[in-house]
Amino acid sequence: MLGLLTVTSTTAVAADWYTGAEREVAGEEWIVAVDAGATVTTNSSAFGSLTATIAPVGHLLESGPRVRLQGVAGTYSYPGAAVRQTVTGVQQEGTVLLGYEWIWQQAALAGFIGMNVRSNELSILDPGNPVVGTGIGVKVAADLYVTPTENTMLAVNASYSTLFNAYYARARAGIAVSPGVFIGPEVTLLGDDFFNGWRAGGHVTGFAIGPMKFSLGAGYAYDRVRKGGYYTSIDSRIAF
Numbered sequence: 001m002l003g004l005l006t007v008t009s010t011t012a013v014a015a016d017w018y019t020g021a022e023r024e025v026a027g028e029e030w031i032v033a034v035d036a037g038a039t040v041t042t043n044s045s046a047f048g049s050l051t052a053t054i055a056p057v058g059h060l061l062e063s064g065p066r067v068r069l070q071g072v073a074g075t076y077s078y079p080g081a082a083v084r085q086t087v088t089g090v091q092q093e094g095t096v097l098l099g100y101e102w103i104w105q106q107a108a109l110a111g112f113i114g115m116n117v118r119s120n121e122l123s124i125l126d127p128g129n130p131v132v133g134t135g136i137g138v139k140v141a142a143d144l145y146v147t148p149t150e151n152t153m154l155a156v157n158a159s160y161s162t163l164f165n166a167y168y169a170r171a172r173a174g175i176a177v178s179p180g181v182f183i184g185p186e187v188t189l190l191g192d193d194f195f196n197g198w199r200a201g202g203h204v205t206g207f208a209i210g211p212m213k214f215s216l217g218a219g220y221a222y223d224r225v226r227k228g229g230y231y232t233s234i235d236s237r238i239a240f
Contacts, residue, residue: 139163180206
């Protein structure tokens, strides 16, 4: 199973991290998977993420405990109603999660819990935006990847942090166009105490370049502040 990002909002539009591509063949006993992702929107946000998922016991192709380390950084801007000018934000987040993953013949399910630290700084003080400063929260996350048939897949990942009530959920469905490569629709919901939005588009997931696997996505993005726009995303994974 290919899994990666994620994460937060725009006051937190975070990059996406779950690519849900072809599962590795038996015998490749990876113990670490490194995922990188980036998302850019015409609503003035750009975020990137780097995630390491580690199997401290056994390997990633069998059920067992997991450790997940993640970093997210990005920038965004919005028209500040209270200050009557454009506000620019810079956000960084670090997350440490512990969890367990169950692996079956055609499915994988993982659950995590841990802590996240997030810093959100604004170019000017905006009384209308409560999501500012640095704090620590409790974070939970879950990933689901299912291949009901050889030619179909469903991938869902979600997370929630008590820090600013940040949430993120992404779902993808796909039909195989070649072995391990899927094309289909995707939907994302994300937000926090200041921002909320959604995205709907399409993706192509699971194609490989050398030892790395990739996913590309694009579509329509909507948020409470800037309204309609568009997004593009890229995710990659390498395991060893």
